[in-house]
Amino acid sequence: MTARPLIELRDVSKVFRTSGRDPVTALDGIDLTVEAGDVFAIIGHSGAGKSTLVRLVNALERVTSGRVIVDGTDITALGERRLRAVRREIGMIFQQFNLLRSRTVFGNVAYPLKIAGWPKADIERRVAELLTFVGILDKAWHYPDQLSGGQKQRVGIARALATDPKILLADESTSALDPETTAEVLRLLKRVNTELGVTILVITHEMEVVREIADRVAVLDSGRIVEQGTVLDVFTDPQHETTRRFVETVLRDQPRGANLERIRTRHPGRLVTARVRDGSTIGAVLSGAQARHGVRFEIVYGGIKELGGQSFGGLTLELIGEDPDVDALVAELREVTEVQEVTV
Numbered sequence: 001m002t003a004r005p006l007i008e009l010r011d012v013s014k015v016f017r018t019s020g021r022d023p024v025t026a027l028d029g030i031d032l033t034v035e036a037g038d039v040f041a042i043i044g045h046s047g048a049g050k051s052t053l054v055r056l057v058n059a060l061e062r063v064t065s066g067r068v069i070v071d072g073t074d075i076t077a078l079g080e081r082r083l084r085a086v087r088r089e090i091g092m093i094f095q096q097f098n099l100l101r102s103r104t105v106f107g108n109v110a111y112p113l114k115i116a117g118w119p120k121a122d123i124e125r126r127v128a129e130l131l132t133f134v135g136i137l138d139k140a141w142h143y144p145d146q147l148s149g150g151q152k153q154r155v156g157i158a159r160a161l162a163t164d165p166k167i168l169l170a171d172e173s174t175s176a177l178d179p180e181t182t183a184e185v186l187r188l189l190k191r192v193n194t195e196l197g198v199t200i201l202v203i204t205h206e207m208e209v210v211r212e213i214a215d216r217v218a219v220l221d222s223g224r225i226v227e228q229g230t231v232l233d234v235f236t237d238p239q240h241e242t243t244r245r246f247v248e249t250v251l252r253d254q255p256r257g258a259n260l261e262r263i264r265t266r267h268p269g270r271l272v273t274a275r276v277r278d279g280s281t282i283g284a285v286l287s288g289a290q291a292r293h294g295v296r297f298e299i300v301y302g303g304i305k306e307l308g309g310q311s312f313g314g315l316t317l318e319l320i321g322e323d324p325d326v327d328a329l330v331a332e333l334r335e336v337t338e339v340q341e342v343t344v
């Protein structure tokens with residue numbers, strides 16, 4: 001399938017002006033393209049501008065400058081009536097689920113279909129289909145308060161998909177859930193993408209969410225995109241300090257703080273962290289370290305994760321030997337992977 005842009009932001013800025021206060025530039029010169037079929041993640045800390053960005057995509061907010069194009073339609077200056085047609089192509093799920101407490105699971109999922117004027121029999125068929133897909137058909141007559149967080153988000157997903165949108169916007173959709181439930185919901189979102197062909201824009205502050213579900217990622221920092229690319233590229237070769245810190249939260253492959261002090265005390269030799277990825281040959285280099293350089297090594301810290309079907313992470317090594325010999329080994333390692341010195 002040839003790539004087709006489904007969501008495009010072109011030099012988009014958003015400035016909030018509140019009387020009596022200094023203007024706030026929430027977004028500044030954003031360029032972004034989400035292709036049809038992507039799971040695209042936007043990651044950033046609180047206040048980076050993530051919610052504002054997502055609200056521009058369904059025109060709940062208007063840009064200050066620049067253009068937003070959804071499925072080929074420039075929505076920047078569209079009137080309410082034509083916007084409604086664009087919004088029909090966009091489903092949304094939320095951190096706090098936003099379910100109607102007075103309605104059952106069935107009633108919540110049926111709600112957008114009623115508004116769209118579907119006949120009753122079609123609504124019943126469609127809701128049953130959706131609840132089966134998300135795995136909570138047996139809860140159809142329960143009320144939201146009787147459900148767990150994960151079940152509520154399944155209802156949220158079923159409701160968002162009711163009218164068969166092309167795009168799903170997920171704004172911190174797992175932030176209120178525990179890690180196990182988060183993993184289940186992310187697996188469901190992945191099925192929404194692969195089985196139903198829905199393009200997903202995920203907003204998150206958790207790199208683990210990006211790793212689990214996304215193909216592409218943009219890192220948002222103070223209203224600007226500081227880095228974007230495939231998840232594999234961004235994880236394996238982060239360029240910006242903010243990105244590096246996000247990647248570190250997932251990999252935890254470099255000792256820090258008390259861990260680092262403990263390691264330093266026990267391991268007085270030179271400490272380096274070597275990147276590990278599929279196909280890297282650091283094992284071969286290390287296994288010859290003693291014979292070729294007279295250098296011994298100890299693995300003192302490490303973390304390796306799966307990423308897009310590949311192994312990826314880092315190993316921290318203590319290298320024990322004469323300085324020039326250790327230098328020669330490090331140089332040899334650098335020929336096959338990135339190596340960072342570890343200093344306290």
Ligand SMILES: Nc1ncnc2c1ncn2[C@@H]1O[C@H](COP(=O)(O)OP(=O)(O)OP(=O)(O)O)[C@@H](O)[C@H]1O
Pocket residue numbers: 016017018024025026044045046047048049050051052053205
């Ligand atoms: N309606 C508004 N009026 C004024 N300022 C706003 C408004 N909405 C957002 N902002 C400001 O814009 C900036 C970006 O906010 P936004 O909510 O988009 O960030 P975020 O990355 O989603 O953060 P969080 O994860 O905390 O929601 C913040 O400085 C915020 O205070």
